[in-house]
Amino acid sequence: MALRRPLPKAVLPEALPPQAQGRPVAADTPGARAEDPRPADGSRSGAGERVGPAPGPGGSGGNRRPEDALTGRQRLVKGVWPPRLTRAQLIVALLLFGLGLGLAIQVRSTNESSVLRGARQEDLVRILDELDSRTQRLQDEKRRLENQRTELENSSDQAEEARKQTLQKEQQLGVLAGTVAAQGPGITITIDDSRGSVESDMLLDTVQELRAAGAEAIQIGKVRVVAGTYFSDSGGAIRIDGRKVTRPYVVKVIGKPEDLEPALNIPGGVVQSLEKEQATVSVQRDKKIVVDALRSAKRPDYARSSSR
16 A cells, blocks of 8 residues: 655745746845845946945945044044043042052061061171160169169268269260270271272261260270261361361270170171272270370350259
8 A cells, every 4th residue: 555645735926036926026125136236335337337335324425423434443542531430440449549558658668677687697696685785784874873872872971972973973074075085995996998988977877886886985086076076078088076087097986895896797787888888897806995085175155054
């Protein structure tokens, strides 16, 4: 028994394209564009006809919008500038600015302490020992003053004890004022500046560092250094209180050598600063340093003691 195949469905004439139905194709029908011999850009290429650009979206080539004439870069710039900030973006920008400022301050404070961070262990131990020595020195001074007060309070002859302490105080002030010669343990610093690169401010830094380390009497060359001493540069030479000092500079210092020498050799201290200027620095300890350069005591013209 043979099977019958299903008959195909009849195709209605309306479902066929107009060309298949034998009907003329109008210009406005979709099928007309396939038969149009004109190029795809809408321009004619027949004989005697000019080929021109297709009309734009507005219907004619001359009515294009300004936005259509911009390049991609110009559109990007126009979309980015001027900026349009929202409130949330402004708050985020302020927070980022504050965070950056805090980081900059922290980095700056870290750089300031980078000298000690990069120091060797023995240098740090030396600095710590120097601080301990200064603390011990201050405690000894405090104990001495307390003993003097106790002696004055308990002495049977308070007038004689007061006179004795006054003479001792006069000698101490004379050493500090430079009107009395002094001797004692200390160090001798020799600065050989063959190139003449050492200036007055470097000698001043040396004096300040020595005073901070407990120096009691200082003499540079033949000039006694006191509280009112000033340094200046004149004619390629260094002058101290107006007096010229010659090279090499010899600095005599009376004090505790164990405190004075380490203070000069700390990282970034006096010795390193002078060596950067191609100067040679030598420090020698001595049990007896004589400071014999004297200064005349000047009587003040206007200042008077207010004590009675």
